[in-house]
Amino acid sequence: xxxxxxxxxxxxxxxxxxxxxxxxxxxxxxxxxxxxxxxxxxxxxxxxxxxxxxxxxxxxxxxxxxxxxxxxxxxxxxxxxxxxxxxxxxxxxxxxxxxxxxxxxxxxxxxxxxxxxxxxxxxxxxxxxxxxxxxxxxxxxxxxxxxxxxxxxxxxxxxxxxxxxxxxxxxxxxxxxxxxxxxxxxxxxxxxxxxxxxxxxxxxxxxxxxxxxxxxxxxxxxxxxxxxxxxxxxxxxxxxxxxxxxxxxxxxxxxxxxxxxxxxxxxxxxxxxxxxxxxxxxxxxxxxxxxxxxxxxxxxxxxxxxxxxxxxxxxxxxxxxxxxxxxxxxxxxxxxxxxxxxxxxxxxxxxxxxxxxxxxxxxxxxxxxxxxxxxxxxxxxxxxxxxxxxxxxxx
Amino acid sequence: xxxxxxxxxxxxxxxxxxxxxxxxxxxxxxxxxxxxxxxxxxxxxxxxxxxxxxxxxxxxxxxxxxxxxxxxxxxxxxxxxxxxxxxxxxxxxxxxxxxxxxxxxxxxxxxxxxxxxxxxxxxxxxxxxxxxxxxxxxxxxxxxx
Numbered sequence: 001x002x003x004x005x006x007x008x009x010x011x012x013x014x015x016x017x018x019x020x021x022x023x024x025x026x027x028x029x030x031x032x033x034x035x036x037x038x039x040x041x042x043x044x045x046x047x048x049x050x051x052x053x054x055x056x057x058x059x060x061x062x063x064x065x066x067x068x069x070x071x072x073x074x075x076x077x078x079x080x081x082x083x084x085x086x087x088x089x090x091x092x093x094x095x096x097x098x099x100x101x102x103x104x105x106x107x108x109x110x111x112x113x114x115x116x117x118x119x120x121x122x123x124x125x126x127x128x129x130x131x132x133x134x135x136x137x138x139x140x141x142x143x144x145x146x147x148x149x150x151x152x153x154x155x156x157x158x159x160x161x162x163x164x165x166x167x168x169x170x171x172x173x174x175x176x177x178x179x180x181x182x183x184x185x186x187x188x189x190x191x192x193x194x195x196x197x198x199x200x201x202x203x204x205x206x207x208x209x210x211x212x213x214x215x216x217x218x219x220x221x222x223x224x225x226x227x228x229x230x231x232x233x234x235x236x237x238x239x240x241x242x243x244x245x246x247x248x249x250x251x252x253x254x255x256x257x258x259x260x261x262x263x264x265x266x267x268x269x270x271x272x273x274x275x276x277x278x279x280x281x282x283x284x285x286x287x288x289x290x291x292x293x294x295x296x297x298x299x300x301x302x303x304x305x306x307x308x309x310x311x312x313x314x315x316x317x318x319x320x321x322x323x324x325x326x327x328x329x330x331x332x333x334x335x336x337x338x339x340x341x342x343x344x345x346x347x348x349x350x351x352x353x354x355x356x357x358x359x360x361x362x363x364x365x366x367x368x369x370x371x372x373x374x375x376x377x378x379x380x381x382x383x384x385x386x387x388x389x390x391x392x393x394x395x
Numbered sequence: 396x397x398x399x400x401x402x403x404x405x406x407x408x409x410x411x412x413x414x415x416x417x418x419x420x421x422x423x424x425x426x427x428x429x430x431x432x433x434x435x436x437x438x439x440x441x442x443x444x445x446x447x448x449x450x451x452x453x454x455x456x457x458x459x460x461x462x463x464x465x466x467x468x469x470x471x472x473x474x475x476x477x478x479x480x481x482x483x484x485x486x487x488x489x490x491x492x493x494x495x496x497x498x499x500x501x502x503x504x505x506x507x508x509x510x511x512x513x514x515x516x517x518x519x520x521x522x523x524x525x526x527x528x529x530x531x532x533x534x535x536x537x538x539x540x
Contacts, residue, residue: 331473333452341419392424
């Protein structure tokens with residue numbers, strides 16, 4: 001029923017179940033971006049003619065909207081970036097590097113929340129600590145507490161939802177424990193906004209990284225929320241045009257947040273598209289999204305469970321979006337190719353989360369990731385194609 | 396060079412076989428069956444130093460010399476890749492080192508491998524070609540000593 005808002009589905013008869021990689025974009029998002037490029041394309045925060053003023057106003061409206069959307073206190077706590085990867089790299093470089101001895105992450109992180117710490121020379125037990133999880137990949141809060149006791153000057157950087165397994169981490173509890181030790185928390189929200197309502201006051205996180213393209217918006221856009229009290233301690237990650245108040249050959253005086261962090265011409269069409277995607281979610285309502293997704297997720301799990309030799313790596317408790325599995329004796333890549341040949345699109349591989357794959361002693365999985373526009377028809381088609389792939393490979 | 400004429404014939408033969416299938420799934424079943432015909436590789440040879448770089452799946456490749464010709468043996472942990480490996484080994488086996496080094500790899504473009512494997516997996520084919528040429532180069536240098 002929701003697919004009619006997405007031109008992709010009328011142009012493409014494939015079954016799209018790779019939403020954790022990127023989501024499809026509603027027509028309204030594409031229209032807004034097209035309008036910008038065809039009707040008032042101009043730079044923001046610079047020129048003063050009417051089209052430029054319009055672009056600037058809409059860009060800042062997007063910031064205000066996102067502020068309200070995630071319930072941040074101030075609009076200057078929202079900084080637009082290229083996405084989650086840039087958001088984490090920004091905070092790693094501009095804040096964590098010079099201020100913290102240890103970074104604590106979970107076992108479920110994807111590479112974007114591992115490699116930036118390695119780049120700072122923080123490797124396992126030498127500046128980087130990894131919180132254990134149980135046999136269902138649930139975050140071990142006791143171990144987390146233990147790590148914080150041992151590492152007093154720590155920064156916590158944790159995924160909200162695992163991209164590979166769909167596990168939702170208990171962010172509120174994590175933040176409460178971390179704050180007990182005065183440790184700030186960054187949450188990698190790459191997989192969250194498409195599925196669940198997030199609230200900065202309720203979660204009380206200090207940094208929250210967001211992705212537009214995984215939230216029905218365009219690629220190359222995202223944002224980071226930075227709690228106001230940290231803004232004064234964060235240095236600009238990049239510098240250049242539109243970040244400064246005054247420049248002489250002797251020195252530069254920066255503007256305040258968010259402008260000091262948004263160097264150079266921004267992805268204006270991307271931000272306007274992101275804004276429209278958020279409006280689309282709001283109009284659809286998270287309640288409807290959540291209900292429709294949860295039903296489908298459980299249906300998918302039930303259907304998969306009946307397939308012989310299937311191996312799951314976690315339960316479906318506290319999970320959404322992604323579901324990963326393997327079929328004993330078969331290679332996930334083979335299955336992925338045969339699904340593709342039947343026009344069913346899923347991701348097979350390590351999902352940019354090699355450490356957790358190594359922990360599970362596997363090379364990768366078949367990952368089905370749903371969004372609210374998917375339906376039982378998609379799941380049924382997928383199951384038929386999967387059974388056919390298995391039949392071919394086991395023949 | 397004569398080897399390139401021979402190579403072109405081998406490529407065209409494989410291309411003809413692959414083009415027999417209208418249906419993609421049938422084509423892949425055929426490729427999987429080809430993989431089953433691969434000469435077995437001893438488990439001892441399935442070690443890291445024999446791994447081909449760039450493959451999404453694991454591919455182990457070794458080279459044996461029979462008289463003055465090279466024979467390749469390989470295995471993979473993925474069945475479709477195993478079939479593709481069979482095709483590549485068939486193309487390059489039973490040739491002399493110098494002949495392998497003289498092969499113009501452009502001939503492989505005629506196989507349209509891009510239609511069979513994804514862009515992510517094509518670096519594996521490049522890795523395999525590189526490894527085959529390295530074996531041939533090492534053997535040629537050894538012969539010249």
